[in-house]
Amino acid sequence: MKYVLSSVFFSLFFPCNLYSFDHNYKSFNEILVQHVRYDGLQSYFNYKKLKENPGKLNNFLNSLSSVSKNEFDSFTKDQRLSFLINAYNAFTLKIIIDNYPVKSIKDIGSLFKNTWKKEFFTLLGKKSHLDNIEHNLIRKNFNEPRIHFAVNCASIGCPSLLNQAFRSTELNQQLEKTTKGFLSNTTKNRFKNKELRLSKIFKWYAGDFEKKFGSVEKFIAPYISKDKIEQNNIASKKYTIDWTDYNWSLNEKK
Numbered sequence: 001m002k003y004v005l006s007s008v009f010f011s012l013f014f015p016c017n018l019y020s021f022d023h024n025y026k027s028f029n030e031i032l033v034q035h036v037r038y039d040g041l042q043s044y045f046n047y048k049k050l051k052e053n054p055g056k057l058n059n060f061l062n063s064l065s066s067v068s069k070n071e072f073d074s075f076t077k078d079q080r081l082s083f084l085i086n087a088y089n090a091f092t093l094k095i096i097i098d099n100y101p102v103k104s105i106k107d108i109g110s111l112f113k114n115t116w117k118k119e120f121f122t123l124l125g126k127k128s129h130l131d132n133i134e135h136n137l138i139r140k141n142f143n144e145p146r147i148h149f150a151v152n153c154a155s156i157g158c159p160s161l162l163n164q165a166f167r168s169t170e171l172n173q174q175l176e177k178t179t180k181g182f183l184s185n186t187t188k189n190r191f192k193n194k195e196l197r198l199s200k201i202f203k204w205y206a207g208d209f210e211k212k213f214g215s216v217e218k219f220i221a222p223y224i225s226k227d228k229i230e231q232n233n234i235a236s237k238k239y240t241i242d243w244t245d246y247n248w249s250l251n252e253k254k
Contacts, residue, residue, distance in 0.1 A: 021067060023079055025165035027060045028086055031093075036163035037253065041185040043160035044253040051097040061090055061121065069124045078168035081142050085166045088133045088151045091121050095130075096154050096250070104248045105154045145208040145219065148201050149178040156247040157188065157199065183223040188244055191224045196239040200246045216241070 035046045050057060064087050072080060092105070095115065099108045109115040116131040123133065138147055149159040150166060159182035166174050183189050188199045202209065202216045213219040221234040233239065 146175040
């Protein structure tokens, strides 16, 4: 009887779901391992295969939607950021397979509401859309520009979708991995013969990099060149930036 009463007391003040969320993201990690393939530095996703068997993804999305705002607020900072990055990437997979086959994520939107404004899921107790995760929940609350190489828009022009879930215990290493991979991909970013060509991600979100690092150039310099002199030249803005074309084609390999 004493054990029963103590269990009831515990459950009232410490809801069980507070301890049930899997911060290792085992199921989402399995989805990524099964469906992401690399060709050099570019990753591709097998949407056709996932659409044929979406059960595991739907279960994972339900687990995300079941997290309350209070529970989310109890997470550590890195747990919150990992949660939001994985949520963005997983719900992006959902909107693609729900509309598959599709040539581009942009084709899912309408004249009045683009894809990223479509409210098709619940997160932290509210109806939500992808832009809400990226701009309101992540960018407003985390001074971490490297998230732009982690959240994936299901397009070739995006930084490659990582073949593993983001986890708080290795978040910094994973963000570094996606950043280095993106800035090493010469189809999207390159520095050659004193010419600097960058993805438009750096144009669209320049303010994020300026806020933390002073400028886009200061941020990219150590990643895009190994030459210390050239790193200083880049950081000092001695080279004009040309923007590479952004490829919105779906990141899948036929």
